[in-house]
Amino acid sequence: MPGKALFQKTFTIKKDDFANAGEASVQIKNILKDVGFDSSVIRRVAVASYEAEMNVVMYGGGGNVRLAVNPDNVMLVVEDKGPGIPDVDQAMQEGFSTATDEMREMGFGAGMGLPNIKRNSDDLKIITSPDSGTRLEICIRSSVSGTEEN
Amino acid sequence: MEQKKTKKHSLQIDLEKCVGCVLCMKACPIQAIRVRNGKAVIDDDRCVDCGECYRVCPHDAVRSQTTSFHDLKRFKYTVALPSPVLYTQFGREVSPNQILLALKKIGFDYVVDVAWICEKVNAAYRLYIEDHPTPMPMISTVCPAVVRLVAFLYPELADHIIPIDVPREVLARELRSKISRKKNVSEEEIGVIHITSCAAKIVSINNPIGLSKSALDGAIAINDIYGKILDVLDEVEDDEILQQSSGVGIGWAASGGEVRGIELHNCLAVSGVKDVIQILDELEAGKLKDIKYLEALVCPDGCIGGTQVVENRHVAKHRAESLVKMYGERSRVSLKVIKRQYREGYYTLPEGITCKPLPPLDIDPVKALQKRQRIEEIIPLLGGKECGACGAPNCKTLARDIVLGEAEMEDCVFIKLHTAEHK
Numbered sequence: 001m002p003g004k005a006l007f008q009k010t011f012t013i014k015k016d017d018f019a020n021a022g023e024a025s026v027q028i029k030n031i032l033k034d035v036g037f038d039s040s041v042i043r044r045v046a047v048a049s050y051e052a053e054m055n056v057v058m059y060g061g062g063g064n065v066r067l068a069v070n071p072d073n074v075m076l077v078v079e080d081k082g083p084g085i086p087d088v089d090q091a092m093q094e095g096f097s098t099a100t101d102e103m104r105e106m107g108f109g110a111g112m113g114l115p116n117i118k119r120n121s122d123d124l125k126i127i128t129s130p131d132s133g134t135r136l137e138i139c140i141r142s143s144v145s146g147t148e149e150n
Numbered sequence: 151m152e153q154k155k156t157k158k159h160s161l162q163i164d165l166e167k168c169v170g171c172v173l174c175m176k177a178c179p180i181q182a183i184r185v186r187n188g189k190a191v192i193d194d195d196r197c198v199d200c201g202e203c204y205r206v207c208p209h210d211a212v213r214s215q216t217t218s219f220h221d222l223k224r225f226k227y228t229v230a231l232p233s234p235v236l237y238t239q240f241g242r243e244v245s246p247n248q249i250l251l252a253l254k255k256i257g258f259d260y261v262v263d264v265a266w267i268c269e270k271v272n273a274a275y276r277l278y279i280e281d282h283p284t285p286m287p288m289i290s291t292v293c294p295a296v297v298r299l300v301a302f303l304y305p306e307l308a309d310h311i312i313p314i315d316v317p318r319e320v321l322a323r324e325l326r327s328k329i330s331r332k333k334n335v336s337e338e339e340i341g342v343i344h345i346t347s348c349a350a351k352i353v354s355i356n357n358p359i360g361l362s363k364s365a366l367d368g369a370i371a372i373n374d375i376y377g378k379i380l381d382v383l384d385e386v387e388d389d390e391i392l393q394q395s396s397g398v399g400i401g402w403a404a405s406g407g408e409v410r411g412i413e414l415h416n417c418l419a420v421s422g423v424k425d426v427i428q429i430l431d432e433l434e435a436g437k438l439k440d441i442k443y444l445e446a447l448v449c450p451d452g453c454i455g456g457t458q459v460v461e462n463r464h465v466a467k468h469r470a471e472s473l474v475k476m477y478g479e480r481s482r483v484s485l486k487v488i489k490r491q492y493r494e495g496y497y498t499l500p501e502g503i504t505c506k507p508l509p510p511l512d513i514d515p516v517k518a519l520q521k522r523q524r525i526e527e528i529i530p531l532l533g534g535k536e537c538g539a540c541g542a543p544n545c546k547t548l549a550r551d552i553v554l555g556e557a558e559m560e561d562c563v564f565i566k567l568h569t570a571e572h573k
Contacts, residue, residue, distance in 0.1 A: 006519035009526060026431050035518040036510025039306040043434060046306075050435035069522075071515035116436065 005068035005075065007031070013053055013080075015062035018106065024065050025049040028076075035069065041142035044120040045074050048138050051113045052078040058103055059083075060134060076138040084128040092118060158194045160215045160352035161204055165189050167211035172538035174203035174212060179423045180303065184551070185541040196508060198298035199350040200423045200448045201457040214349040214458065215356075217368030219375065222257065225341030225367070227333055229325055230258040231318045232345035234265040234395070234403040235453045236372055237473060238466040244383060246400065246473070250392040253345075255382040256375075260329065263392055265399030267317040269481040272398065272411035273488045274497040278312050279414065279442055287418065287433070287441035288312050290408060291499060294354035295448040296426060301359055304430050305505035310444075313499040315361070316354070318344045320497055322365035344369040347403075347456030348449060360499040371458035397474035398481040404470040405452030408445040411481065417443040422450045511554065525549045533564030 009031070011024035029046045037045075049065065056063045060080025068075040085091045091114050099109025118124050123139040170188035182196035183203060190211070192203070204212040222228050230253045237246040246263070253261045279288050289310050291297050300307050322342040330337045344351060346369040355364040401407035405421035418441045420429045426446045432438055449455035454466035461469070491497060512518040528549040535545075540561040542548035551557035560566050 006516060007523045007526075022431070022435060025435055029431075029434060031522055033303075033508070034511050034522050035515060036513075039507075043306045043436075046434045047436035050437070069519055071519065 005070050007035070007067070007069040009067050011053075011065045011067070013056040013060075013063050013065060015057065015060075017057055017062075021054060021057045022050055024053050028065075028067055031067070031069070032074065035071075037074075037142055041074070041140060044140050045076070048117045048120040048140065049076055051116045052076060052136055052138065054108065055113050055134075056080045056082075058099070058108060063133070072142060074140045074142060076136070076140075078136040078138070079133065081133040084130045084132075084134055085126070086130075088126055088128065158353075158357055159192065159197050159199055160349040160356070161192065161197065161199055161201065162213050162215060163190045163192060164211045164213050167209045169209055169211070171209075172543070173206045173208065175541075175543045176538055177202040177206040178543065179427055180299075181543050181547045183543065185538075195506075196302065198295045198302060198448075199353045200295040200299075201349050202423060204349060204457045214352070214371065216346070216349070216352055216371040216374060216458065217343060219370060219378065221368060222341055222343065226339035227259050227329060227335045227341070228257065229260045229262065229322075229329065229340065229342045230345055231262055231264050231321055231342065231366070233318075233347050233351075233372070233453060234268060234400050234407075234470075235347040235456065235459060235466070236345055237265070237400055238403050238454055238469040239372060239376060239459065239461045240380075240383070242469070242472070245388075245393070246395070246477075247391060247393040248383060248386050248388060249379065251386045251388065251390060252379045252382050254392075255386055256378045258343075260325075261392055262321060262325070263394050263399075264317050264321065265395035265402060266393075266483075267321050268399040268402040268407075269395060269411060269483045270488050270491075271314060271317045271320065271497060272402075272408060273481070273483055273485060274314050274492050275312055275408070275443065276412050276414060277489060277492045278314060279412075285310055286439050287444040289444045289446055290314070291316055291360065291503075292402075292408065292445075293447045293449075294350040294359075295423070296446045297359055297503065298350075298353075299426065299430065299448075301503060301505045302508055304434060305507040307430060307433055308503050308505050310433065311503045313360070313502050314497045315499045318351075319361065319365050324496075326365060341367045343367060345372060345375060346370070347372050347453045347459050349457050350448070360501050360503055362501060372456075373458050373460050376460045394482075395477065396481050397477040397479050400477060401470060401474045401479075403452065404454045404467045405445070405447055407452065407470075409443065410474075410479065412443050414442050416441055417445065419445040419447075419452075421447045421452050421455070423448040511550075521553045524553050528552055528559075531559070531565070532562045535564070537563070539563045 028049045032042045060082035063080030066077040094115045097109045103109045121138045122141045125137040128134040168189045170185050174190050175183040182193045184191050250261045290312050326337050344366050352369050355366045358364045398411040401410050406419045409417040409419045426448050451463050455463040510518045511521040532545040540548050
């Protein structure tokens, strides 16, 4: 994490909580709208945070999303206590998924989670192990609309 | 004053009737209402005219600014453009044609079956989607409240809106000049009036998005004109055929109608303001990308669930379904003509969608972030009962108002109590 951010908030994500899944990413998006970020940045953060949140719900056995915002960047640190990702390269491929039939029935498991996060972020760091779960560090750089006008 | 006539919104609070309770404020899905000095106040820049406040007010204090029947006297020649919803408001034995004839009987000089144009516009949507495969899904401009939701709160989704105008506007533009020539009256002397199931349509006429000026002169609420139609129905002689529409156009009255008419695979119909908001959130998160067309209407079950209707919406829905079956699910519009008109821009929304996103907490991004952080710090200090007694719909919104200088910590009754006890 970079030094102290002007805005920080932690969201707790519960395991298998499909009813509330996506709530954190909606809140994150609304925070960025309040700050006046460019709509393209908001959209990238919305997609990345949604995918990351769903991964924690479905595979990570619960965890949290830490949001840290500065005028020029949005950081999302997503941690879970799940089984880790055995093969990160494989998981980064579009269409690869370990989703269960149940998840697929709900419309998940298209194998676009991590590739979508990667595509929408400027930096993505994945730290994963079977013992300590998975930690994603997502950085999306931006300009706030307000500053561009000067 | 002129200002009073062209109010930004159709929904207004009647200060004499408002008792300052929390119901409308609580019902507003986008927190656009506060109770200040004992009266409800609607934030004009935020309101999307969804009508939820109108529905819940037990004191009739939320007024809908529709056109009155007497206003028609100022026109030499009047044209009625009734929403297909009107066809669902009478019993089984009353046909759409009889309803159109009844409108003539009560004084309109010219009556057009808008459902017929709905079919044409429906086909134009399909042509647009075939021309523009991305972004998916596309959303129509049919519901003015949905257009405003996107323009104010979801500007990221503006490119999902199909820049094709609504049937009533397309029709009104054409009719005014045509009638002026044929009947030898000036365009200003012609009153083109929509007969509407909801308040949001009034706003789309008084304060349009996507066109500088509406081609319509007003909108009469279905519940205002209902009695007049009922009075003359018995006298109507079925001697003239005004109805051209099939079940496809009539079906626009209820949720699922646009999807039926678009004839594309993978379309989704959503209705009800909370569900619409949820779906828009999903779109922003990059979901539903396999859906080609999204029919989004803020009233429950679509326009038949509007605020200005008479019939129970479930009964109206049933009636719409019967009419669809009766008049068939195959549109008789000429695709060849529609294709030509589409290319010539006949259906095009004149100015496209311009977004008016809500302002950030502060123009200075650093200050905006600090204010946002302050909101998070204030929330846990408030009562947490979401009571609304402070005049804000929930604690989170009060925290926001405090940070913006529009409210004080002491507005929270729990804080006030606590302070009083410790004095």
